Amino acid sequence: MPHLSSAIRLLLLFILSVIVLYFSSSVLIPLTFGGVLAMLLMPASRWLESKGLNRGLSSFVSLLAFTLFIVALILLLRWQIGDLLKDFSKLQEQLGKLLEQVKDYVRSEFGITSRQQQQILKEQQSGGMEKAAGVAMGTIFTTLSMLVSTILVLVYVFLFLYFRAHFKNFVLRLVSATNMPIAEKVMQKASRVTQQYLSGLGMMIVMLWIMYGIGFSIVGIKGAIFFAILCGILEIVPFAGNITGTSVTVLIAFAQGGSMDMVVGVLITYAIVQFTQTYLLEPLVVGNQVNINPLFTILIIVVGEAIWGIAGMVLAIPLLGMFKVVCDHVEPLKPYGYLIGTQSAKEDKSIFKKLFGGGGDD
Known part of the structure; x- marks a missing residue:
């Protein structure tokens, strides 16, 4: 009965946490992004402090360098999009041809004539002006919301970096004197796991x-x-990310008038890159920092998307990695740390082990 009671309490705590995360997403998502990015930039801030800069200036410079990198990346993408838009008329023409091919296929396979297809499209587009106005207003509000969230994330990153010692001392004050070394170890390891995962990624x-x-x-x-x-x-x-990117590239290859050889080339490139990523880059660069069972990796991504959308998918793995660190060092939670972890944190990650090795204990 005591075990059943603890399981019920844990289940209720999980349900309550999901409810709070869901309804507080507008507040918690920027805050969480700020905390995770602060962990990523913490080594750079510490390095600048070791060179004589005070904490405020080192935090600002670290954040500024990260922001300039993101801005440079956006400008590069904008420049590339500008080159693509120069041939926008040709792209529209190719997309029109592709749409006609799709209509012909639907007519031949399902017996739906072009006129019937056109009628279906007209019915779906009824009230087009109202819908267009709604889409335009939605786009404006979404853009403003993203801008505000971005500014909040940058502010949070700076504050987390600047007041990190204060927050650390606050956590240490929550535990007893005997548990302070363990709490400090948990915070250091959780921060290090996030840094290694994000920098490797x-x-x-x-x-x-x-x-x-x-x-x-x-x-x-x-x-x-x-x-x-x-x-x-x-x-x-x-x-989902890499599949989406490759699907868009395949579609654009069709729209650019590319032959089937070009499409096959895109798919071959995707296959080669994914093979290299899975068996070389992830073991060597990302490594086994979070040490999470593949089942729970997928599960936490699905749960993250259900609660916080795309932001939840992005944050899911580093947050679960930090949670596992806590479970591994808190006695009542150790079974859960074992459950979501892999069988061995030191298993061989070489390509030959991955390709030809066994699957572990039965």
């Missing part, structure tokens, strides 16, 4: 840019750099 994305850029250039995709950067950035969203 960043390095892997840069490598993906290079590989996709080379592959798409060889295939002949116009704007290869843009689509390489797009596919790499979407890697931030696990599983």
